[in-house]
Amino acid sequence: MSQDNNSNIEITPEMQAFYQRADAIIALANNQLGPDAHSGQVGASLLYAAARYSASVASIGFVKGDDFAKEKEDIIEFYVKQYRQMLSDNLTDYAQNFEKYIQLNKADGEAE
Structure with a gap:
């Protein structure tokens, strides 16, 4: 699971819903793995999907494309x-729990 294992952090219902959505997306990505798609290919598709979805979300509230375009660098x-913070946190978590995650991945055949 993508949750922070720090026992000092209370997991609110909003945080739990956040992690459940993330886990559902990871499960969908893992289901794409197979003879025609390895983890690098699925990961690239997932990154593209995140970028595409983020562009759509960022556009909400704008009336004109020109106004949206003016905000491009701030949005990026x-x-x-x-992403940098989330990736850093997850790399730290993965390194600290490496043996456990490697065993889970071998048992499940998943890329998470």
């Missing part, structure tokens, strides 16, 4: 900062 900066 926001999403890159968020």
